[in-house]
Amino acid sequence: MVKHSKGAVLRSPAMHGGALAILVTVEAVAIGLLGLLVAGLLRSHAEVLRALHDLGAGLGEAHDHGPTPAMAQPQREAATDAVDLVGTTPAEDPLAVAVTNTRHSTLLAFLSSGCLTCAGFWEAFRDPGGLGLPDGVRLVAVTRGADEESVSQLRRLAPTEVPVVLSSAAWDDYRVPGSPYFVLVDGPSGRVTGEGSAAAWPQVVSLLRNALEDATAHGQGPMKRRSLPARWSTDAEREARADGELMAAGIVPGDHRLYPSAVEEPAER
Amino acid sequence: MARLRGHGLALDLGPGWEGQISRRSPGRGETTHPVLHAATFALPPTRGDFGSGAVETMQPEDILVTLLEHHPDATGTPLFSASGPPFPLRPDSFSPTSLQRMLPGQSGMQAFFTWRGRALCLYVVLGSHFLRARLVRRVNDVLSTLAVDPPPVTP
Numbered sequence: 001m002v003k004h005s006k007g008a009v010l011r012s013p014a015m016h017g018g019a020l021a022i023l024v025t026v027e028a029v030a031i032g033l034l035g036l037l038v039a040g041l042l043r044s045h046a047e048v049l050r051a052l053h054d055l056g057a058g059l060g061e062a063h064d065h066g067p068t069p070a071m072a073q074p075q076r077e078a079a080t081d082a083v084d085l086v087g088t089t090p091a092e093d094p095l096a097v098a099v100t101n102t103r104h105s106t107l108l109a110f111l112s113s114g115c116l117t118c119a120g121f122w123e124a125f126r127d128p129g130g131l132g133l134p135d136g137v138r139l140v141a142v143t144r145g146a147d148e149e150s151v152s153q154l155r156r157l158a159p160t161e162v163p164v165v166l167s168s169a170a171w172d173d174y175r176v177p178g179s180p181y182f183v184l185v186d187g188p189s190g191r192v193t194g195e196g197s198a199a200a201w202p203q204v205v206s207l208l209r210n211a212l213e214d215a216t217a218h219g220q221g222p223m224k225r226r227s228l229p230a231r232w233s234t235d236a237e238r239e240a241r242a243d244g245e246l247m248a249a250g251i252v253p254g255d256h257r258l259y260p261s262a263v264e265e266p267a268e269r
Numbered sequence: 270m271a272r273l274r275g276h277g278l279a280l281d282l283g284p285g286w287e288g289q290i291s292r293r294s295p296g297r298g299e300t301t302h303p304v305l306h307a308a309t310f311a312l313p314p315t316r317g318d319f320g321s322g323a324v325e326t327m328q329p330e331d332i333l334v335t336l337l338e339h340h341p342d343a344t345g346t347p348l349f350s351a352s353g354p355p356f357p358l359r360p361d362s363f364s365p366t367s368l369q370r371m372l373p374g375q376s377g378m379q380a381f382f383t384w385r386g387r388a389l390c391l392y393v394v395l396g397s398h399f400l401r402a403r404l405v406r407r408v409n410d411v412l413s414t415l416a417v418d419p420p421p422v423t424p
Contacts, residue, residue, distance in 0.1 A: 084287075093275060093290060094289065098286060100284065101284040
């Protein structure tokens with residue numbers, strides 16, 4: 001060791017080489033440990049994704065359906081009978097929704113609280129007026145039952161103007177493969193007339209319209225429904241005209257002349 | 270046939286009927302009681318206890334049945350002195366002037382009664398007063414399946 005006048009200490013070349021070797025060794029060990037850590041994290045991440053997928057809350061992919069075949073042709077070989085919905089609301093009140101023996105058709109949106117793709121649909125359903133649903137089609141969201149869903153999350157997600165039914169039985173009845181999934185039920189015939197998955201709401205509407213037009217072209221159930229709005233429109237015009245004429249004559253809502261005390265019963269057939 | 274059951278009430282819903290039995294979350298110092306709605310048309314999720322928001326969408330052949338429970342203290346009061354349910358209903362029970370919200374063509378009835386220790390109000394709206402004879406039969410069919418449990422015993 002050589003001592004300089006100001007007391008500084010210079011290490012010999014042999015000592016300098018030994019320190020460098022220790023430093024390199026420590027660095028190599030640290031890199032090795034970090035590598036193990038990253039590998040562990042990646043494995044853990046894969047296990048989490050696999051578990052989420054098994055729970056039906058994967059990264060929004062339509063399970064077993066390939067790339068977003070929105071409102072594809074029915075998986076069933078022929079149109080099958082639909083089933084009315086019985087379940088609960090997100091507030092866990094008992095609820096029954098009729099989809100058969102109705103004048104309207106019903107678009108059942110099978111969603112879950114956890115799937116990422118479903119989040120876009122929950123958001124869209126908050127503004128039913130902006131959904132652009134064809135006339136005579138009622139939208140109903142269906143999730144699995146309270147024992148298989150996050151009820152607290154559903155209460156946050158549930159739109160106020162679209163019915164939400166929690167019913168695992170409905171998922172089984174309609175053989176829903178995963179979420180999101182859509183089933184179109186023709187009310188008058190009580191038959192499933194279209195179904196499929198979609199990644200975004202505009203796809204659903206576009207293909208829903210196509211399904212209705214196809215059904216109309218083939219003379220199937222929805223044709224009846226599609227004729228209804230025109231009749232309703234005519235009724236509305238007639239009602240508005242009658243209201244106008246009555247008001248012009250000084251007869252306003254609540255006028256006793258609108259409610260005669262005796263009305264003849266219609267003849268029994 | 271769908272069986273609607275909850276909050277001590279139960280009702281069988283035939284083809285084309287839907288319904289809900291709800292009970293609002295009480296605020297501080299409040300008590301709330303069950304409300305049953307059954308209808309032959311699409312019930313909007315947001316509606317009043319007496320069907321406001323729903324009756325406006327009714328067509329002439331539609332029916333809305335509402336059963337509202339009142340506070341237990343109401344049992345035995347003159348308003349609820351009738352013992353047992355008022356059904357089967359008769360066509361002449363209905364009047365356009367009995368509606369909570371008078372809408373052209375519609376008809377309604379309201380009855381207060383005590384049944385199995387519970388103070389209840391039945392309110393029914395028909396889409397058409399003219400068709401009441403036929404519609405009342407459907408109302409009676411569904412009301413004949415109504416079951417009411419006695420109130421829970423409080424310690």
